[in-house]
Amino acid sequence: MCLAIPVRIEELLDEQTAVACIGGLRKTVNVALLDDLKVGDYVILHVGFALQKLDEAEAQRSLALFAEMGQLAEAERAALGEMQS
Numbered sequence: 232m233c234l235a236i237p238v239r240i241e242e243l244l245d246e247q248t249a250v251a252c253i254g255g256l257r258k259t260v261n262v263a264l265l266d267d268l269k270v271g272d273y274v275i276l277h278v279g280f281a282l283q284k285l286d287e288a289e290a291q292r293s294l295a296l297f298a299e300m301g302q303l304a305e306a307e308r309a310a311l312g313e314m315q316s
Contacts, residue, residue, distance in 0.1 A: 235277035236297065236307055237290035240270055251276065254307040 238260070242250040247263040253276070262268055262281045273290035274281035 235275045235282060237273050237285060237293050238276045238281075239290070240268055240272045240274060240281075243268060243270060249281070251281075 236253070238251040238253050240249050240262070241252050241257055243262075244250065244259065247261060248259055249262045249268065250257050251260045251274070260276055260279055260281055262274070265274065265281050265284060268274070268281075268284070273285050273287055275283050275285060
């Protein structure tokens with residue numbers, strides 16, 4: 232299953248990497264595909280890559296839907312590329 236999930240950027244390490252908050256954990260993610268990122272921005276994360284920015288309200292709605300479906304933990308693992316086939 233391929234999923235992307237909204238995550239919040241917590242720290243910018245360099246032009247290609249940042250630390251994101253994912254399910255309460257801080258993970259290093261690749262942000263090379265995006266410009267003008269700031270701490271506090273929300274991005275869509277897929278297999279460890281930030282694909283696009285989105286606003287906080289949309290991010291919160293998406294996270295709430297994943298949680299409501301009972302799929303938040305699985306979506307977080309999938310977004311990081313940690314799913315086992």
